[in-house]
Structure formats: structure tokens, C-alpha cells
Amino acid sequence: MTKLLYLEASPRKEHSYSSRVARAFLDAYKNVNPEHEIEHFPLFDVELPPFAAEGANQKMAAIMDMMQGGSGIEEAGEWAGVMQEIRRLESADKVLLSSPIWNYSLPYRLKHWIDLVVQVGTTVKVNEKFEYIGQVTGRPLQMIIASGSPYEDRFPLETDGTKTDFMRSYVDHIFRFIGFTDIRTLRVMPTGIPGPDTEAMVERCEAQAREAAANF
Ligand SMILES: Cc1cc2nc3c(=O)[nH]c(=O)nc-3n(C[C@H](O)[C@H](O)[C@H](O)COP(=O)(O)O)c2cc1C
Numbered sequence: 001m002t003k004l005l006y007l008e009a010s011p012r013k014e015h016s017y018s019s020r021v022a023r024a025f026l027d028a029y030k031n032v033n034p035e036h037e038i039e040h041f042p043l044f045d046v047e048l049p050p051f052a053a054e055g056a057n058q059k060m061a062a063i064m065d066m067m068q069g070g071s072g073i074e075e076a077g078e079w080a081g082v083m084q085e086i087r088r089l090e091s092a093d094k095v096l097l098s099s100p101i102w103n104y105s106l107p108y109r110l111k112h113w114i115d116l117v118v119q120v121g122t123t124v125k126v127n128e129k130f131e132y133i134g135q136v137t138g139r140p141l142q143m144i145i146a147s148g149s150p151y152e153d154r155f156p157l158e159t160d161g162t163k164t165d166f167m168r169s170y171v172d173h174i175f176r177f178i179g180f181t182d183i184r185t186l187r188v189m190p191t192g193i194p195g196p197d198t199e200a201m202v203e204r205c206e207a208q209a210r211e212a213a214a215n216f
Pocket of ligand 1: 010016105146
């Protein structure tokens, strides 16, 4: 069965603009694809497996093993959690990510998830020319990003001053690193000043989300 994995990276529930637009996306998606499975993975509510000293050492051991032609390391301790989250990602045919920008970057729970699933040797292989080849291919990613301020949809420039968005470019980059090529972005911004303008902007985003879902 076709499966969509929904990563929700705002903890703000009904107050969250990114989650609200994601709900519009999902409602429309379910209408078009009633038989598809949707796995909701709210990153601030689920217990993400720990990734600390043991996991970092296992990561380096896995890379060494792969460089020596091995087939990977034992699935024990923190590495078992890593493999559990990689399997969850690999089981999805499509990924929806809704997230805020926090301090010009991503919320720490989303970074925690990234540190689990981005593993050279598993989700990324290295070829004989030492090029990285992402392994999680053939899946579209829809990002829905909410921010208090407006940002340009590009890599940060040195001239951006104190309002610099490192979030979208980083998350886009890391998903490309593990193999995604079809990455779609919907921005919900600026959410900083609540009022009728913000409400109208969010409603426009919901309409865009419904349209995006119909083609996802
Ligand atoms: C901890 C924190 C840091 C934030 N940092 C930024 C920021 O760097 N840039 C920005 O435009 N908005 C920032 N904001 C505002 C949020 O991006 C904005 O409220 C957005 O709507 C949050 O997404 P959500 O509504 O889905 O939770 C921050 C909010 C919080 C709670």
C-alpha cells in the first residue's frame, strides 16, 4: 500500500501555522487517495531513539566497515534505534514535512531525527570516486515551512544581514544528500504579526496546500 510519512516539527499543535497548512494538505490528499496509509510522526511527541556517544562511535565504525568492504555493523544499542528510524523513512513512498523556522534554523527535534536517519553506509553510499550517492530515491518531499518573518527561497547570502534563513536550504540539502530530488516547498510567512492579513495569508497557503496535495 502506498504510504505517506508526515513529519510534524512544530510542537504548537492547534496554534501552529505549519501544522494547520499541513492539515489542509492532508485532508485534500486523503480525499484524492483514500486508500493510502498516512503515518503521522509528531517529532515533539514521539520518543526519538537516543543518539549520543554510543551512536556516534557506531556511526564511525559503520563508515570504517563500509570503507573496508564490510556489510555493516551489528544492530545493537543506539544503532538499533538508528536502523528503526531509517526503516520508517524507507517504508514511505512520499514524505510531508511541516516545520517552523527557529533561530534562523530548524527545531532541534527535527535535527535529532536527521542525525538518526542520515547515515553514510546506509542512506548514503560512497562510490569508488568518493562521491556520495543518496539511497532514499524515488520519493517526493513536500515541505511546509512557517516563519515569523519573510525570507527569499534561496541559499543565504552574506548580505542577508541578521535575517538569514539557514533552515530551508539546509533541510533541502540534507534530503538531497540522502537521495531526494523532487522537493517542493510551501512557505507560510510572515506569521509574526497576528491579524486579518496573517489570516488571509494562511488561508491562501491552505488553498496552495490543497492544490499541491492533489498533485503529490
Ligand atoms: C524558539 C523560536 C525561534 C524563532 N525564531 C525565528 C526566526 O529565526 N525567524 C523567524 O522568522 N521566525 C522565528 N520564530 C517565529 C516562528 O517561526 C513562527 O512563529 C512560526 O509561525 C512558527 O511555526 P509554527 O506556527 O508552525 O509553530 C521563532 C519562534 C520560536 C518559538
